[in-house]
Amino acid sequence: MSDAAARAARWVRPQVQSLTGYRVADPGEVIKLDAMENPWPWPGALEEAWLERLRTVAINRYPDAAARELKPLLRDGLGVPADAGLLLGNGSDELIQLIDLAVAGSGRTVLAPAPSFAMYRIIAEVTGATYAEVPLGPDFELDLPATLEALAAYQPAVTYLAHPNNPTGNGLDLDAVAEVVAQADGLVVVDEAYAPYADTTFLPRVLDHPNCLLLRTLSKVGLAGLRVGALIGHPAWLEELEKCRLPYNLSVPAQASAAFALEHRQALDRAVSHVLAERGRLAEALPAVPGVQQVWPTQTNFLTFRVPPGCGEAVYRGLLERGVLIKSLHGSHPRLADCLRVTVGRPEENDRFLEALAEALAAA
Numbered sequence: 372m373s374d375a376a377a378r379a380a381r382w383v384r385p386q387v388q389s390l391t392g393y394r395v396a397d398p399g400e401v402i403k404l405d406a407m408e409n410p411w412p413w414p415g416a417l418e419e420a421w422l423e424r425l426r427t428v429a430i431n432r433y434p435d436a437a438a439r440e441l442k443p444l445l446r447d448g449l450g451v452p453a454d455a456g457l458l459l460g461n462g463s464d465e466l467i468q469l470i471d472l473a474v475a476g477s478g479r480t481v482l483a484p485a486p487s488f489a490m491y492r493i494i495a496e497v498t499g500a501t502y503a504e505v506p507l508g509p510d511f512e513l514d515l516p517a518t519l520e521a522l523a524a525y526q527p528a529v530t531y532l533a534h535p536n537n538p539t540g541n542g543l544d545l546d547a548v549a550e551v552v553a554q555a556d557g558l559v560v561v562d563e564a565y566a567p568y569a570d571t572t573f574l575p576r577v578l579d580h581p582n583c584l585l586l587r588t589l590s591k592v593g594l595a596g597l598r599v600g601a602l603i604g605h606p607a608w609l610e611e612l613e614k615c616r617l618p619y620n621l622s623v624p625a626q627a628s629a630a631f632a633l634e635h636r637q638a639l640d641r642a643v644s645h646v647l648a649e650r651g652r653l654a655e656a657l658p659a660v661p662g663v664q665q666v667w668p669t670q671t672n673f674l675t676f677r678v679p680p681g682c683g684e685a686v687y688r689g690l691l692e693r694g695v696l697i698k699s700l701h702g703s704h705p706r707l708a709d710c711l712r713v714t715v716g717r718p719e720e721n722d723r724f725l726e727a728l729a730e731a732l733a734a735a
């Protein structure tokens with residue numbers, strides 16, 4: 372072991388050393404359908420106008436720490452209730468980290484249903500918190516009695532509920548969510564990363580509870596590269612969390628670009644409606660591919676499906692060999708054996724995916 376490795380082993384906290392970090396695949400030259408990005412580019416004229424806007428920003432200056440231009444546009448674009456506070460993050464990942472830094476940490480518990488978003492565990496453990504899971508029901512719905520039991524048993528400082536849930540794609544019953552919030556003493560964060568693709572939202576109900584915050588992101592509507600997340604809720608919570616936020620967490624180009632995008636919401640809305648149309652087409656075509664065993668209903672911009680037992684990894688690799696990158700969920704949770712997750716792409720990408728999937732399944 373090198374001296375540096377020995378020092379790192381001595382000083383990095385054991386909880387961090389035992390973690391497996393979040394792996395991001397190197398896409399290379401492939402059709403990229405692994406990360407819930409929106410694939411629709413802006414029309415050329417709009418892209419030119421955006422580049423013009425970027426020409427005016429001062430990158431020699433620190434960003435506006437209060438995001439004064441962006442915040443009102445986000446409030447309007449997301450429909451944030453007038454009495455609610457708004458805190459911005461470098462993607463919602465950073466907001467999850469900020470919540471856990473402020474509320475979780477050593478000696479406290481973070482709870483989430485399982486299977487759910489991988490970062491809930493990673494970030495909780497990085498902050499020194501204990502991570503506890505409560506299994507989702509047979510159709511990946513919230514198991515209300517089990518969740519209420521888990522609240523009583525663990526007394527979590529923070530509970531994360533993703534609505535809709537990643538990687539299962541389904542929305543949660545919002546009355547069940549409200550019941551969880553009502554019964555929890557600690558903070559409950561309703562993570563609505565996929566809200567643009569969902570039928571329902573908890574947003575109008577967030578202020579009904581003294582212990583609820585709601586997360587949104589611009590990542591799934593074509594702006595994943597900007598890293599802009601929004602945390603919405605009672606100002607009393609957000610004022611405390613604000614103290615943990617690094618003042619310049621949103622770069623000058625990110626703030627200007629997000630503001631520009633929100634001033635041209637039709638382009639974002641168009642990108643969402645294209646995905647919804649393609650999602651419908653994929654949801655019909657996917658179950659008809661020989662070998663696909665189950666496709667779960669989705670309220671997101673991805674579909675989760677199962678292939679025959681023992682074939683999950685081979686199908687994932689077969690797709691990659693044919694130039695299509697999706698996400699293998701196999702091994703991430705016992706309920707997701709031989710499951711794969713595909714992000715809805717552009718029509719020609721989805722066609723290529725369906726073709727490559729049929730071939731990979733036949734070969735597996």
Ligand SMILES: Cc1ncc(COP(=O)(O)O)c(C=O)c1O
Binds near residue numbers: 588589599
């Ligand atoms: C449920 C959920 N929350 C949060 C995020 C993180 O999104 P962001 O790009 O805003 O960090 C994701 C990304 O996949 C997600 O699935």
